[in-house]
Amino acid sequence: MESTNALVVSGLEVRRGALPVLHGVELRLDGPSLAILGRNGAGKTTLCSALIGLLPAGRGSIRFNGVELAGRKPHDIAGQGVSIVPQGRRVFPSLTVDEHLRLMQGRRPGPWTVERVYTVFPRLAERRRNFGNQLSGGEQQMLAIGRALLTNPRLLILDEPSEGLAPKIVDHLLEVLGGLHRDGTSVLIVEQNLRVGTSAAERVAIMSGGQIALVTSSRELWEDDGLQQRYLGVSAH
Numbered sequence: 678m679e680s681t682n683a684l685v686v687s688g689l690e691v692r693r694g695a696l697p698v699l700h701g702v703e704l705r706l707d708g709p710s711l712a713i714l715g716r717n718g719a720g721k722t723t724l725c726s727a728l729i730g731l732l733p734a735g736r737g738s739i740r741f742n743g744v745e746l747a748g749r750k751p752h753d754i755a756g757q758g759v760s761i762v763p764q765g766r767r768v769f770p771s772l773t774v775d776e777h778l779r780l781m782q783g784r785r786p787g788p789w790t791v792e793r794v795y796t797v798f799p800r801l802a803e804r805r806r807n808f809g810n811q812l813s814g815g816e817q818q819m820l821a822i823g824r825a826l827l828t829n830p831r832l833l834i835l836d837e838p839s840e841g842l843a844p845k846i847v848d849h850l851l852e853v854l855g856g857l858h859r860d861g862t863s864v865l866i867v868e869q870n871l872r873v874g875t876s877a878a879e880r881v882a883i884m885s886g887g888q889i890a891l892v893t894s895s896r897e898l899w900e901d902d903g904l905q906q907r908y909l910g911v912s913a914h
């Protein structure tokens with residue numbers, strides 16, 4: 678099954694307490710994947726929180742497959758097939774790998790089972806009886822992704838999944854994410870790492886000052902040092 682999911686964000690304004698953080702975000706995902714890149718404080722995590730209903734939208738709209746998500750509760754948004762792998766993974770220290778996964782199984786019908794997660798991440802199978810606080814950063818990230826996949830999402834949002842991980846583990850995660858569209862799952866990946874963001878998706882949106890400053894192809898961004906310097910303050914070459 679190919680993904681046909683469409684996420685359309687328009688005029689989205691979000692505050693953190695009294696502080697306005699998102700100032701009219703315009704964003705469209707209608708292919709298998711989109712990366713959002715931006716510097717610290719650009720508003721990427723705030724956008725993720727608004728998409729899953731953890732922060733209220735002050736103004737604007739978030740439509741997913743034609744359904745308005747703004748104003749809905751997080752569990753209701755999850756029920757629409759939107760799932761997140763949060764920044765920092767949020768693995769429970771006192772639950773085993775297996776307990777984490779079994780907790781999430783069966784919430785929405787679909788192809789993902791605990792056994793399939795173990796097949797995709799054999800390291801998790803080896804660690805199935807270990808507690809969350811006994812896992813390495815990479816194992817925690819695999820668990821966080823496996824847990825999210827067990828909700829059989831139509832849209833999987835990942836907030837800086839590569840943070841603190843070795844390149845080999847990141848490459849494995851990219852490979853897994855790259856195959857999700859075959860199950861009808863689209864990927865919205867938020868990154869600070871230029872290589873990871875541009876490898877994960879063909880299109881990238883650059884966030885700056887609480888707005889989407891530019892949408893371009895990953896290849897164009899990867900090859901253009903000037904764009905990288907201007908929007909991200911880094912250069913790949």
Ligand SMILES: Nc1ncnc2c1ncn2[C@@H]1O[C@H](COP(=O)(O)OP(=O)(O)OP(=O)(O)O)[C@@H](O)[C@H]1O
Pocket residue numbers: 693694696698715716717718719720721722723724869
């Ligand atoms: N809990 C909070 N309360 C108040 N302001 C916050 C809170 N969290 C973030 N902010 C502010 O909101 C703005 C955007 O932060 P956000 O975390 O969304 O950016 P980001 O692009 O995800 O950056 P990072 O990669 O550092 O997480 C920043 O100015 C930040 O100081």
